[in-house]
Amino acid sequence: MAEKDDSRNIKPRSDIPASADEIIAGAPDQNLSTDIAANIVGMRSAHFRKIVREGLGGTIGKTTSFETLAxxxxxxxxxxxxxxDKHFTTEEGQTGLIDLVEYLEDPADPPNQSRWxxxxxxxxxxxxxxxxxxxSQIPLNSIQSVITSPPYWGMRVYSEEFEVQWSDGTEVPFGGEQTPEDYIRHTLELFLRLRPILTDSATIWWNVGDVYNTRTEIRETSMDRKKAVVNNEERSWANLDAKRDSYGHEYLKDKDLTLIPFRIAQGLQRCGFYARSVITWRKEKVVPETVSDRPTTGHENLLLISNSSTYQFNEKRWREEERKSFGGRSRHENKDLRTVWELDHIKGGLKEQEAAIIDELGNIMDVLSETNKKDTSEMLPAETEKQLQERLKQLLALLAEERDSIQQSILDPEEHEVVAKRDSPNHFSEGSELERSPSNQDLRRGPPVWSMPVADGKYKHAAPFPVQLPARCILLSIARSASGDSDQEVVYDPFMGSGTTAVAAENIKRLDSGFNFSWIGSEIVPKYKKLAEDRISQMRTDEDPDEWITIDQTTMKDFS
Incomplete structure (x- = not known):
């Protein structure tokens, strides 16, 4: 696994499918389990056998050949x-397919690794x-709950990221794939490799955002967008280090929503997992987007996936929980756990002054971003644009006084670079105060889902999520047990980032002796691992945990 630089050029161009003869000719000459063959091809074992018997006129037992799979x-x-197709038509894909099958057939003895x-x-x-x-190292059947937010497709280029050698022969960081299909396929491969370490009653909570197929710059963090607007940066498309095109796909057009979360859920069904729910968590503050022909995106999706038809799910425990930091029932929710999660701000959260500053910041950034795309005949007067730039700097200074770091919600990236023109070229009234046109007010009044606070940017991670989210998942998926119980259930976050899942776990364990469970995390970037460990250490040594989980007037420690 090699470290890579910050450059990236994603071109979502679909390949021409290989012919059936080309695929069959590339099949390795060996056998594999029929059930595993069905999982990786994407169908139930019974249907796989039906195709072999009735479609191919063959016979099949507990094992089959790679040729039959092809x-x-x-x-x-x-x-x-x-x-x-690459699994059969390229040498790297053939080797990767064999390695994947060997791992799935004998997970107790993975290649080049030994389990703890x-x-x-x-x-x-x-x-x-x-x-x-x-x-390949975590003991088999040891993980009860997986709670994570992986890299999204084509949204970030991290300062430290690593090439992954996938079974299809491609070598690319997760999230940096050329097409949505590649990203979805790699997600499914991760799930298959994860399965052996799950218990039969395990659940997986996979927070993944959707992406529009648009021509856009890819940034390292959402802070980059703010800096670009404040500094009035102008760079040509050719000079961008990281970017994503929108043309060349088999069917996705420019501006199409890729529907990645739902296609992942469908793929997991094909792999033998159970897609139990697509949960929506609504963000209370979102950046005004530079589009005027659709609603503003104000939510993300959380897939609830199970390893079997029966699994551990503790809705009663959630219904009885009143502590907001535990992800308990909010004032917005009744006693039925629904698929739209609306979590309260923890005491002392976003103040009215902060909200007003954030709104005006978003408006100004919106106008300046849109202005840069208009014809010269529609450009703002130079003096007006200068006033807006100055007001933007004033607002950032005011917000810095309100709390230690800039609210992540106003800096959330909007990937749309090609946008519809607004109905009105004037977005400002007297002075430098802005107001939206009626058409934009209508569009932004209703995100796709009609609440949960977003994460603060204090911990300098490119894509954090709020601590209440993993807290609620833990509440629902981990059983209460006695403190002396040696057979502890384990929560696992494979993309730990700034440590939010671990913070939520430590918080629950510390404040409720009835929860006796453990957690682990994986993180590939050393600075993020240290950041998370510092947060956890701070929490473990805090003299007053109740004060720690309460947001005071200047910091938001409970958010990652």
Whole structure:
């Protein structure tokens, strides 16, 4: 796994499919489990056998050949699934397919790795390195709940990221794939590699955002957008270090929503997992987007996936929980747990003054971003634009006085660079105060889902989520047990980032003796591992945990 630079050029161009003869000719000459063959091709084992018997006129037992797998794939072309043409038409793909099958058939003895024994498995810590290595080291059947937010497709280029050698032969960081299909396929591969370490009753809570297929710059953090607007930066498309095109896809057009979360859920069904729910968490503050022909995106999706048809789910425990920092029932919610999660701000959260500053900041950034795309005949007068730039700097200074760091919600990236023109070229009234046109007010009044606070930017991670989110997932998926119980359930975050899942776990364990569980995390970037460990250490040594989880007037420690 090699470290890479910050440059990236994503061109979502679909390949021409290989012919059936080309696929079958590239099948390795060996056998594999029929159930595993069905999982990776993307269908139930019974349907796989039906195709072999009735479609191919063959016979099949507990094992089958790679050639038969290739024939079933070439005949059905299920999508989304783990398999792709490259698994049969390239040497790297053939080798990767064999390695994946060997891992799935004998997970107790993974290639080039050895699993930790129960005595060697130390919990309540973050492991530095790749999730691929950790999936091969964590003891089998040991993880009760997976709670994470992985990199989204084409949204970030991190200062430290690493190339992953995937089974299809491609070598690319997770999230940096050329097409949505590649990203979805790699997500499915991660789930298959994760499965052996899950208990039968485990649940997976996978927070993944949707993406529009648009021509856009890819930034390291959402702070970059703010800096670009404040400094009035102008760079040509050719000079951008990281960018994503929007043309060349098989069917996605410019401005199309990719529907990635739902396609991941469908692919996981094909892999044998159970897609139990698509949960929506609504963000209370979102950046005004530079589009005027659709609603503003004000939510993200949380997939609830189970490893079997029966699994651990403690709705009663959630219904009885009143502590907001635990993700308990908010004032917005009744006693039925619904698929739209609306979590309260913790005491002392976003103040009215902060909210007003954030709103005006978003408005000004919106206008300046839009102005840069207009014809010269529609440009703002130079004096007006100068006033807006000055007001922007004033607002940032005011917000800095309100609290230690800039609210992440106003800096959330909007990937749309090609936008529809507004109905009105005038977005300001007297002085430098702004007001939206009626058409924009209508569009922004209703995000796709009609609440949960967003994370503060204090901990300098590019994509944090609020601590209440993993807290609620833990509440629902981990059983209460006695403090002396040696058989602890384990929560795992494979993309730990700034440590929000661990903070939520430590918070719950510390304030409720009825929860006796452990947690672990994986993080590939050393500085993020240290950042998370510092947060956890601070929490463990805090003399007053109730004060720690309460947001005071200047900091938001409970948010990642």
């Amino acid at each position: 024939k079933v794939y070439a005949r059905s072309r299920p999508s989304p699934s783990v398999l792709t 024994s129960s005595d060697e498995f130390e919990t309540n810590q973050i492991f530095l390195g790749s999730v691929f290595d950790h999936f």
